[in-house]
Amino acid sequence: MHPFLNTAVKAARAAGTVLLRNSERIDTLTIESKQRNDFVSEVDRQAEEVIIRTLRKAYPDHGILAEESGHSGGNEYEWVIDPLDGTTNYLHGFPQYAVSIALRYRERLEQAVVYDPFKDEMFTATRGAGAALNNRRIRVSARASLDGALLGTGIPFREHQEVDGYMKTLRGFIGQPAGIRRAGSAALDLAYVAAGRLDGYWESGLMPWDLAAGALLVMEAGGLVSDFAGGDGYVNSGDIVAASPKVLRHMLGNIHQGLKG
Incomplete structure (x- = not known):
């Protein structure tokens, strides 16, 4: 070590x-x-x-x-x-x-x-x-699509957070994954993605200390981490998507589609 x-x-x-x-x-x-x-x-x-x-x-x-x-x-x-x-x-x-x-x-x-x-x-x-x-x-899951996937998320709870934008992203996922969980700890959600317990995770409005360790865990477990635009600005923006490479692509597509609606 x-x-x-x-x-x-x-x-x-x-x-x-x-x-x-x-x-x-x-x-x-x-x-x-x-x-x-x-x-x-x-x-x-x-x-x-x-x-x-x-x-x-x-x-x-x-x-x-x-x-x-x-x-x-x-x-x-x-x-x-x-x-x-x-x-x-x-x-x-x-x-x-x-x-x-x-x-x-x-x-x-x-x-x-x-x-x-x-x-x-x-x-x-x-x-x-x-x-x-x-x-x-540990490794991220081998799932290749959102069919049957278990996703984690975080619902905005602080003042001044963008609730409408989050609800648009959530609507983009309804009906595809097997389930969506809001467990209340971004660090553990990301760790669970790294361990294959969750197939993917997204949340907005996080702080650097919420996601820094978890993001590296996912990447070192073979996954990808991005902001909502597919870039690497998640630490500064607080908007994060994490998953296996194939699932991440589908998640970003759903988020973009939801935000357009």
Whole structure:
């Protein structure tokens, strides 16, 4: 395992311990609302502190972009951190949440960890070395079309998000896949695409820490990731489509058709 990845795994496990330890006292947590339907708890902050402390100890010169504490400068390496992706799920005792950590070098994704502490599933990837789940190699599904596919998505929930545009993309898929799931954690949705559990995934309005690690997982598992225009601007736009190569082509076609309607 690459030293960078090993450190990220260590940080993710430490954060996962914080999440699990506090999951039994959710009713006593201090919870704030960043905006409508967008919450942050003391657990988010504690988990982020543990991650940053672990990374800083190993790589004090690296930059950090974290959901709760923002950006801190460094050298050409930057860690992109979501200490608790799926906060609303976590606060409701719905066991679909994860720790997400990615490392970028000159804006290129190099390392990725998505850790589900509830199921003890550690998804990892290093650029050029493939993706793994608990140290076993994973691949995207072999499905070639949307017929019988299981897709993941995210429904806009924050203020000022474009709901009408999302509904147009959703209508473009109705009737073709076997099912569409909205589980509430973009990082895990992308990890599930990488592992072949989902055949594809799309969402809009995400932040870099929501999708950075998951995007590299999909690519290293043999899949493709793009924005809604089929380009590589998904980190900046927050609009992402991820799937096996053949399914991605069909998904983009449906999204384009839906947005025209």
